[in-house]
Amino acid sequence: MNVLEISKLKVGETRSSRLDETPPKLSQAEKDALVQQYHPDYIKEAYGTIRVGMNKGEQTVHRVVSLLEGESPLASESIRLEAKQQVDVLIIGGGGAGSMAALAAKASGASVLMTTKLRLGDSNTVMAEGGMQVAVSPEDSPVRHFLDSLRGGQMANDKILLKTLVEEGPSVVKWLIDNGVMFDREEDGNLSLRPGGGSSKARLVRCKDYTGLELMRVLKDCVLNEQIEVLEYMPVLELLTDEAGGCSGAILKNLDTNQHFVVQAKTVIIATGGIGRLHIQGFPTSNHYGATGDGLPLSYRAGAKLTLQDTFQYHPTGAVFPEAMAGILVTEAIRSVGAHLLNVNGDRFIGEMETRDAVASAIIRECAEGRGVETPSGRKGVWLDMPLVDTLNGAGTLEDRFPNMVKQFSRYEIDITKEPVLIYPTLHYQNGGVEVDVDGESGVNNLFVAGEASGGLHGRNRLMGNSLLDIMVYGKRAGEAAAKRATSTEYKSITLQHLDRFHEAQKEAGVIPDTVSPILFPDYVNKS
Amino acid sequence: MTATSTEGVAPKQITIEVMGKFYQVPEGLTMLQAMWHTGHELTRGVGCLGGICGACSATYRTKDSIKIKSTLACQTLIEDGMSFSLVHTYYPNRKIPYDFKEMEDPKQDLFRYYPEAALCRNCNTCTLACPKGIDVRAAVWKAVFGDFEECAEHFMPCVMCSLCVPVCIADIAPNQVGVFVRRAQGIFFENKSPQLKNRVDEIEKGVYDQEWERVLNLSDAQLLAD
Ligand SMILES: Cc1cc2nc3c(=O)[nH]c(=O)nc-3n(C[C@H](O)[C@H](O)[C@H](O)COP(=O)(O)OP(=O)(O)OC[C@H]3O[C@@H](n4cnc5c(N)ncnc54)[C@H](O)[C@@H]3O)c2cc1C
Ligand code: FES
Secondary structure, eight states: OOHHHHHHHHHHHHHHHHTTOOOOOOOHHHHHHHHHHHOGGGOGGGEEEOOSSTTTTOEEEHHHHHHHTOBOTTTTSOOOOOOSEEEEEEEEOOSHHHHHHHHHHHHTTOOEEEEOSSSTTOSSGGGOOSOEEOOOSTTOOHHHHHHHHHHHTTTOSOHHHHHHHHHHHHHHHHHHHHTTOOOOBOTTSOBOOBOOTTOSSOOEEOSTTOHHHHHHHHHHHHHHHTTOEEEOSOOEEEEEEOTTSOEEEEEEEOTTTOOEEEEEEEEEEEOOOOOGGGOGGGOOBOSOTTOSOTHHHHHHHTTOOEESTTOEEEEEEEEOSSGGGTTOBOOTHHHHTTOEEEOTTSOBOSOTTSOHHHHHHHHHHHHHTTOSEEOTTSOEEEEEETHHHHHHHOTTHHHHHOHHHHHHHHTTTOOTTTSOEEEEEEEEEESOEEEOOTTOBOSSTTEEEOGGGEESTTTTSOOTTHHHHHHHHHHHHHHHHHHHHHHTSOOOOOBOHHHHHHHHHHHHHTOOOOSBSOOOSOOOOOOO | OOTTOOOSSOOOEEEEEETTEEEEEETTOBHHHHHHHTTOOOSTTOSOSSSSSOTTEEEEEOTTOOOOEEEEGGGOBOOTTOEEEEOOSOOOOOOOOOOGGGOSOHHHHHHHHOGGGGGOOOOOHHHHHOTTOOOHHHHHHHHHTTOHHHHHHHHTTOOOOOTTSTTOTTOOOHHHHHHHHHHHIIIIISOOOHHHHHHHHHHHHTTTHHHHHHHHTSOHHHHHHO
């Protein structure tokens, strides 16, 4: 028997003796020390200084620095800036934030065009499992939700954005229900609520472990029923600006024909989501194929400012075995119903419901200090004791509440109702992003940003379930604000003057771009 | 770092056929990973890479089998002698717009939008085609007989890959029926949540205004202690 098998047996052996054990809750000081020593956000060598643009002089990871300083894909081509289509509101990105924005903008009376890199709905949104935070129980309040999120975010959250999020949460959930989203319920009709990491009250609403799928399916159906025009496989390569520096449209690329498509718009909403597929610091990722952070260089070159661009969320529990599943998320909800984390000796080493930054750091510590388990392909991980969920909550709980997870592992002949799985932190979420106001507007006039591409709301660490709420609340707000602006203004000129300015700045700072950005897709193709 | 990282022990090489061409690849890869490994650039045919978006529908045949099966390529491990192709072109599906606000009896309206749903001839190819293991045929029958609750339950894991659509001899689009039924069930037949309604009302009435006033005036140190 190999080390992995022996260690797996230990997990089974210690299961019953661990039942009543609770690891002590970390004090703020202990947590800070743990995170600062092990969390990837604190690895100095991984960071560089941004040399041009609004965040000049600030830090982020090398990969993002090179995207922000990158060359526009249009630099080597001559483009005729003649609008093929005119629209009040152009929405970039077909995930949850984009769909919500499109619906809201349409409902506010604007003409809407949505363009997306893959198909409508192929996104991080569709992948969400755990659920959405909303303070609805009588023991809970929006203020509690606010305080928990602020603490989780290391007090770096934009308080006005956060207050708006928690206050508008319940009504946006009501809107979703009124449109047919089937959240799990209690017998009395109330929403079934579960605790999430870093939350003092149970406030996670969900649809088994298909929350994102359910939300996206409904939103997509709404977008199609509203007959909103959607361009698929048409990513944006560059924004367009007017003489005054405001945003006035975008240049798209038809991936089937390689032709450019120029759109003139009165307002533009970027809803391009996160960055997982950049594989920052070599981490595997839970994100969809299109999560290459395109919204960041696009808005940055147009003159927008980013905030908290140096902080990323590494979800504590990404699968590391089998290799084909590396990076795939194992939802935090599994821990919230009792699954333990164990090192190679079958010992617990962290309270499972500490915030994500702390739990991820503790797992990295165990592996760095030789208490991890090595997989056949050389990855390291620790155990997540899934069968314990059934022991604690009754047989059949996993099958009933996490059917997707059971199915996913069973494809590789792993029965999670009987055996633990190996996990390691996976690159999951971009905590920061483009700085926006409470209507989602960026520093560039008429350029709105919503969802994971924006930053500020979540501080330095997003709490589980706050992102789905974010995309709903701020997708809607951005859609409404952009529509309002658009229906009371005229079309402006479409130019690439911002690129000229950016090139000047690059020259001045002596920056020679080493990447063309946005990159659109990760490069997985074997060239040999 | 790539999705097909294979450092460590050298895995066994196997032979697969991708769209009519043969390749040697290490075992343990999914179909999509094998395509990258063999140099295929992919735009269409990839989405979430997590088995939940339905972008990567594929058909395949295993060694010595005469059966052509369908699956999700991001979720299927290749095996020696397997032959496969993505169905990644595009399904020219028809989508009929509807508005639930105009409906009074969605169980009848189902037949207005999807009259063919009642014509199922029980061939069961939809169920066989479903990569998520949904009993599609049973679910469609439930819809037809007005058991929306049960139908909705069946379609919960539907990723809208559309593999059930072209195989239907009665021209039903079962996945579209599924979305219609689930939304109708949610809008018309689920219980209301009294707690949610209360909270929305409370916020509207400004019940928390005072507490906000207090909290927003606290310093960070006070907030941490609160
Ligand atoms: C596996 C997983 C599980 C999660 N679970 C939860 C959870 O339980 N609770 C929670 O709150 N959050 C969860 N999250 C986070 C949450 O799902 C996302 O942060 C959120 O859905 C992001 O929504 P979005 O609309 O901003 O971006 P996305 O949903 O990712 O949509 C972005 C869209 O933009 C498109 N796009 C990208 N670049 C371009 C371009 N250049 N041009 C045009 N289009 C482009 C993309 O293809 C995509 O369609 C999870 C995330 C993942 C990956
Ligand atoms: S890529 Fe989404 S289901 Fe396979």
